Amino acid sequence: MSGISLRSIGKRFGETPVLRGVSLEIRAGEFVSLLGPSGCGKSTLLRIVAGLDSQDEGEVLIGGRDVSEVRPSARDLAMVFQSYALYPHLTVEANMMTPLRMRDLGAFERLPLLGALAPGRAAKLAAMRARVREVAETLRIEPLLARKPGQLSGGQRQRVALGRAMVRKPVAFLMDEPLSNLDAALRVHMRTELADLHRQIGATFLYVTHDQVEAMTMSSRIAVMLEGSIVQVGAPAEIYDDPRDVRVAEFIGSPKINLIDAVTDGAGQPRIDGAGRGGQALDCAFAARPGAALRLGVRPEHLRLADPALAPLVGRLRHREELGAETLCHVEVQGGAAPLVARVSPAAARGLRINAPVGLVFDLSDIRAFDAAGLRIEAVSSPARAAAHV
Amino acid sequence: MSEAAIPLRRAPAAARRRPRHVALAGLALSAPAIALMALFLIGPVGAVIGMSLTDYQLGARSWSFIGLDNYSALAGDAVFWKSLGNTLLYAAIVVPASFALGLGVALLIEAGRSFRAFYRAVFFVPVMATLIAMAISWEFMLHAQFGLINLTLISLGFAPQAWLANPDLALPTLAVIGIWQAFGFNMVLFLAGLVSIPRPLYDAAAMDGADGAFERFRLVTWPMLGPVSMFVLVISAIRSFQVFDTVHVLTKGGPSKATEVLLYSMYAEGFEFFRSGVAAAIATVFLVIVLALTLLKARAADRRVHYS
Numbered sequence A: 001m002s003g004i005s006l007r008s009i010g011k012r013f014g015e016t017p018v019l020r021g022v023s024l025e026i027r028a029g030e031f032v033s034l035l036g037p038s039g040c041g042k043s044t045l046l047r048i049v050a051g052l053d054s055q056d057e058g059e060v061l062i063g064g065r066d067v068s069e070v071r072p073s074a075r076d077l078a079m080v081f082q083s084y085a086l087y088p089h090l091t092v093e094a095n096m097m098t099p100l101r102m103r104d105l106g107a108f109e110r111l112p113l114l115g116a117l118a119p120g121r122a123a124k125l126a127a128m129r130a131r132v133r134e135v136a137e138t139l140r141i142e143p144l145l146a147r148k149p150g151q152l153s154g155g156q157r158q159r160v161a162l163g164r165a166m167v168r169k170p171v172a173f174l175m176d177e178p179l180s181n182l183d184a185a186l187r188v189h190m191r192t193e194l195a196d197l198h199r200q201i202g203a204t205f206l207y208v209t210h211d212q213v214e215a216m217t218m219s220s221r222i223a224v225m226l227e228g229s230i231v232q233v234g235a236p237a238e239i240y241d242d243p244r245d246v247r248v249a250e251f252i253g254s255p256k257i258n259l260i261d262a263v264t265d266g267a268g269q270p271r272i273d274g275a276g277r278g279g280q281a282l283d284c285a286f287a288a289r290p291g292a293a294l295r296l297g298v299r300p301e302h303l304r305l306a307d308p309a310l311a312p313l314v315g316r317l318r319h320r321e322e323l324g325a326e327t328l329c330h331v332e333v334q335g336g337a338a339p340l341v342a343r344v345s346p347a348a349a350r351g352l353r354i355n356a357p358v359g360l361v362f363d364l365s366d367i368r369a370f371d372a373a374g375l376r377i378e379a380v381s382s383p384a385r386a387a388a389h390v
Numbered sequence B: 001m002s003e004a005a006i007p008l009r010r011a012p013a014a015a016r017r018r019p020r021h022v023a024l025a026g027l028a029l030s031a032p033a034i035a036l037m038a039l040f041l042i043g044p045v046g047a048v049i050g051m052s053l054t055d056y057q058l059g060a061r062s063w064s065f066i067g068l069d070n071y072s073a074l075a076g077d078a079v080f081w082k083s084l085g086n087t088l089l090y091a092a093i094v095v096p097a098s099f100a101l102g103l104g105v106a107l108l109i110e111a112g113r114s115f116r117a118f119y120r121a122v123f124f125v126p127v128m129a130t131l132i133a134m135a136i137s138w139e140f141m142l143h144a145q146f147g148l149i150n151l152t153l154i155s156l157g158f159a160p161q162a163w164l165a166n167p168d169l170a171l172p173t174l175a176v177i178g179i180w181q182a183f184g185f186n187m188v189l190f191l192a193g194l195v196s197i198p199r200p201l202y203d204a205a206a207m208d209g210a211d212g213a214f215e216r217f218r219l220v221t222w223p224m225l226g227p228v229s230m231f232v233l234v235i236s237a238i239r240s241f242q243v244f245d246t247v248h249v250l251t252k253g254g255p256s257k258a259t260e261v262l263l264y265s266m267y268a269e270g271f272e273f274f275r276s277g278v279a280a281a282i283a284t285v286f287l288v289i290v291l292a293l294t295l296l297k298a299r300a301a302d303r304r305v306h307y308s
């Protein structure tokens, strides 16, 4: 078990830069998710860590050692591939034994017929079989050991792929969207199992996913990757509550964070264009020049329905999604680009008709402000939470 | 992914019990193909088998049914056994060599980055060329006095050889030409097979510790080429059993029957001695061998090289 450090990794395919100076520190035993939309370079980064691709710039350190010149097999990592990449001609048992055979048997011992003559080979094989059985037990795939991958379901294949990675004790596990081929129920189940597994063996995990729920539920920390750079690294709650970039705020959370355009006045207080109560400035201030354009982010669960006459935001109810435990109200605000979404209790939304005028209120401390370039701007003053909501 | 590599082998049971009109439509649609096959394949084969049971001679007015006499005559004929043995020996040289060479060249081309199309074309040229014409070129190259090969040998200080006149060398020489002609075809088949091996398997092999060329080959390439290898093996065997053109042009079965092969014996019996009945019996033996090879592929081996 070792930590992994990435130091300004750069990679281009032809002329297109795919990774732009990616740096990331993964401590030993940590579960770090690499989260980002499709095509942002997650797999490429993982393959560079594994040694399957080489970086154009920067260095990869595993356990403090620069492995840039080290072959994949010598890096002592285990990888689970998105497509599982099981050997279709081998049984599940043989698949899981392959990493052990390749490492623990000498070249002579691996020869098809002659190898049997090598002294001690039988004992080694027995030990490997025992180890495979042990891992198969943990993953509950023992009854499948004699089957070929073609005779397994997606979930079973996924476990076998996991098992093949687990039979050794590698310094770290690399996983490339291992759950993306599973159905929803199995994905939820495997999420728990993976998290359990991480707790049990305490190894370092680098886990690639484009599914924020996976990342949020399993990780010690999340690295959000966008267009070839890591934009923010932090614990799941931190990424959610304290996004440093508007793209991170938008990428994490479902439904998406609401973004409201505003302009700061002389005191740094934001004024929401054309909104309720005569465009009065909000009673909080941000570290921005007077007249600067801001985007105020408010999560759907931080919006509440209120009397239109009193609320800082007013609009009409466009659509209502009843999800049982909660209701999503889509409110079209005058001058706003997209409807704002409020996540409220079903009771609060019950009386509302479509097209009814609706007011929206929020705690000023729940606002996250971003400048025109998308970078987060800190609040310099906002009232205490109790007194808040304008 | 593994599914991609697995062709569907059997229709599900439900699909086999079709409603009547579907069955009729199927029959109607396949009727033209069946008719053509009957006319051009099954009919002639039946005719040959029938003819092998007679003493028919080319151009003769009358013939009579003589049962298995032609076959028993063949069984007692030293030349027939010699010709069968030569054919098997020829195949035993050409099949493994053209298999190994085809695979080796395909692996080299696949591993390299530049000139892939060029190499593919160069090695495929002998396959496309007319073998009769190529055999004539080989005849000149192999000529005992002024052939390119002997001249080269002499200039390098080796003794010249009578390639086609020496009974010990004639068949191996023909086999080398056979290999030269056949391996390009195998190479193309192997190239297609190599391209369809899923890349992630190699990545997985590298992570598992198999990142040397030989280990990669043993763990991934060779097993994944199973179906292609089987096909190449059977096709090469059938094609080398069909060896005729080079024999006809270069040696005419000689010297002293050293290159007498099945199809050449058949040709000689049928069109030089006009014993069509005997020729038909040889043809039948040939057909049985080819059929056996085909069945071998379809039955036993198919199951072991497809991973379903």
Ligand SMILES: Nc1ncnc2c1ncn2[C@@H]1O[C@H](COP(=O)(O)OP(=O)(O)OP(=O)(O)O)[C@@H](O)[C@H]1O
Binding pocket: A013, A018, A036, A037, A038, A039, A040, A041, A042, A043, A044, A045, A210
């Ligand atoms: N071998 C390659 N040659 C050229 N471009 C490539 C190659 N591999 C990846 N790319 C490009 O690099 C970018 C990043 O690819 P990568 O596979 O790392 O994305 P990803 O984040 O893993 O996406 P996904 O979630 O869809 O798997 C993509 O735009 C892709 O088109």
Ligand SMILES: [Mg+2]
Binding pocket: A042, A043, A044, A176
């Ligand atoms: Mg990917």
